[in-house]
Amino acid sequence: MSRYTSREWLPHEKPNLPGSPSTPLHPTPKRLAFGIVGLLVALTGGLGNSLVVANLQFLQGSLGATAAEMAWLPAAYVMTNVSMNLLLVKFRQQFGLRTFTELFLVLYALVTFGHLFVNDLGSAIAVRAAHGMVGAALSSLGLYYMIQAFPAKWRLKALVLGLGTSQLALPLARVFSEDLLQIAEWRGLYLFELGMALLTLGCVFMLKLPPGDRFKTFEPLDFLIFAILATGIALLCAVLSLGRIDWWLEADWIGWASAGAIVLILGGLAVEHNRSNPMLMTRWLGSGVAIRLALAVILTRMVLSEQSTGAVGLLQVLNMGQEQMRTLYVVMLCGAVAGLAVSAWTINPEHLFMPLIIALALMAVGSAMDSFSSNLTRPANMYLSQFLLGFGGTFFLGPTMVLGMRHVLTNPRNLVSFSVLFGICNNLGGLIGAALLGTFQIVREKYHSSMIVEHLTLMDPLVQARVSSAAASYLSSVADPALRATLGTRALATAATREANVMAYNDVFMLICIIAVLTMLWIFVRSLWLMSTTRAVQTTATPTVSTSGASTS
Template sequence: MDHHAPRNWLPHERPSLPGSPSTPLHPTPKRLAYALVGLLVALTGGLGNALVVANLPYLQGALGATTAEMAWLPAAYVMTNVSMNLLLVKFRQQYGLRAFTEVFLVLYALVTFGHLFVNDLGSAIAVRAAHGMVGAALSSLGLYYMIQAFPAKWRMKALVLGLGTSQLALPLARLFSEDLLQIAEWRGLYLFELGMALASLGCVFMLKLPPGDRFKTFEKLDFLTFALLAGGVALLCAVLSLGRIDWWLEAPWIGVASAGSIVLIMAGLAIEHNRSNPMLMTRWLGSGVMIRLALAVILIRMVLTEQSTGAVGLLQILNLSSQQMHSLYVVMLLGSVAGLATSALTINPSHLLMPLIISLALMATGSVMDSFSTNLTRPENMYLSQFLLAFGGTFFLGPTMVLGTRNVLTNPRNLVSFSVLFGICQNLGGLIGAALLGTFQIAREKFHSSHIVERLTLTDPQVLSRVQGSSASYASSIADPSARMTQGIRSLAAAATREANVMAYNDVFMLIAVIAMLTMLWIFIRSLWLLSTTKTVAPAPASPTSVPSSGASSS
């Protein structure tokens, strides 16, 4: 069975799971170097997509594409990123970590270099898809480097920091990407990305990860399962990304893709369910514990889309440029960093549900605060609410990961299943959130618009004086009185649309708050129930709490 005979590890060096590196004792300067490389690699992986997401409107002009066509760029990234975890874990186990790191970083640099020669939409989408594959490898690579930087007793803190670093990519990208665009338009973004990829490559070649055990893991059926599941998930991502743009019930391809995704995913799961040596443990994934964990991650990610879809969307409707939102992006970044640091400092294996409740409470508070926005709302009015949302968004990550890894450590064969589950829930939660909130915003805007327009008649003296006031402002430039009147009516219609949009966004913020509160209530009731049942059965033994800290270096 063994591809390479496992080495004789010292107790503290033993890799906690197949495919992860050994953990020898390092001198302090080397630990610091591992931490810095981990930070660089994780940010490189995250920024690849974040730079594109933060600058879609600018890239749209450069590529001469429609909004619907541009939505394929982030969608292509997620399509490939989600399913790559299926193969990546086994690749690490069979070919070793060094091959994994070097192959994928060289690929990443080549793909980014290819980006510089992209001049049309088709090739841009292909490059994003390639980036999705490689980006999935970089996030786990950053995690492994971070684990080397901390002694065994702080392994969970390393897990939190390694996981959370890539979450800082989007607020970072929003902060400085405008300067990159000024250097060389969209090529400025890709030149920066190429620089990051090459810097990571150099660092990884200079500071290698310690070796791990290697096993022969791939089987022929794995590739059939991968093809079916990757195809199904890709179709599902396409539907979620473009549903609200092409509209759910209007574009025929959405129905076909939805049906196709269900058939492919079910076929892939059916093969795995009946295999003697499956890649995905379907029975374990279908257990109550894992379904609850998956649901919690998806719901929290949905709430988190308040920042990208909600607050930023509202301010763009109010015609604020990204330069004017600069200070708000700084606040979001500070909130994310604070949430990450607090989580790393306070994570406790015996109280893993508490951080989830706290982060949902913070996000619900932030959303309620945002739901009182008006057309006079400016970034400074959203500092506190967005800080709370950003804080909650990184504060929950570590504990959810540790909750899952507990179940992996009892049976390492579940590692592939858990990696895939966590990756899919993170990505699909974000897509479902954006799709749901975007659709809800459009529906509410139509509702509010019809109500406002119903009351706007020129027989109403207030409406008439408003139109006359607007048309009078065009007196110096338009001589014809009827043309001036038309212009006045147009400006009133624009104001009505803006008000309807603001009201719709307030409804969205309220919906997010409700989802956050219901999720929080569910987790709270669940934790009370667990507490009462464990107390009535027997006092909980101390051993499970020490399991994750001794080897939570999974994923």
């Protein structure tokens, strides 16, 4: 890499990594301003998509779309968000992160503003794609702003806060998004999203990050590799997002997209592997360190899918509305904030495995508690379990990031690869979790439904009494006895389906608990092995002190 800008930095100002800003000393008011802007930037990066995810059912009616079509909205966000991580690190090394952010914030604001006048699915997908691109930059930008807000001795705490703030977006969106819908239906969401984008853009222009070193990093082949890998990742995201809706083995496009994703991703990595100056360090990505890090992040993100896919899905099956679940969303948000605060307060670079074990243990306990749900379960019954899951979800994130950063600091060439790996695992972990748990829930619902229906026969007096009781409830509105009997049978079938769904969600919660426990045991065994090998190396390396008192003559 050839340097674009060069200057001598004081020891406390020197950027930690290529492409990051310098860290000069700031007065306290300016540090506070950096912290506020960092919080705003990080929330803006995730809040727009979270507002859509939290209100897909309401937006579906407004846009006149099917469930499969609506699934393209969060899928478009993940597609562009993951792909832009491939270019973002090199872009900020060569041109600066602020240039990238300002450019795409303006694009994001323009697309969002245009969607207010065009009420169709295509423009909504375009907004989500634009938000995915700018969201990739905003997550890094929020992290850098937060680092400026803290002195050097607390920089690790700033890293945790800057990284974890974006995780608060989804529970925060669930708390107040219904009020936005009441203002102007779907336009209320997009007006708020546009306002956040414009506010963030103004703050970024007014309070600029300190400069950093810039290097010439891009090569012409980088853009070809980006096009290949981005297309492959986009196909993979589409398959994971819509597979359980169009169903994995029934839609032809899923097979073609899966094959295309495999060919494109492997082909792009093969070209990268043989380049003299690759964009991705494939040898590091194939190392045990990178594979273990990716697996830990993916498994933990899958466990965290219990909140969005499991608990919320169960309560919706039980006909709980947004207003009835608002207090539960507040509890989820409080748990996430508490986990983030405790993680920042207690993080210790010498003890990074213990927070991961504690986080997974808390999430396992929360999932196990939810696995005893019934048709009488209400949001109040899930306050404790969801608090534990929210706490664990943000408590694990900082230590995981720091563990990976160790290998970047020893070899800065791994920075792009680490950023891409962490971003992909975070996003795909959520998609894989939703796809796996959603599919598992559907399969188990069919199984439990067949078992329940198998024992429902009108020859059974209890079943006959249940049908008669349901039919009697229509006595005042339906005069035809045959129609009332049909409606009574239909009511019984609806109750059976509800019970099958509840039992299926209990199976989902237990599966999540098992995944969390197994992941926790794996990390615990790995930490014990590392401790034993480290002690063995230290013992071997300790010089032996001679006590014989021999002297040379």
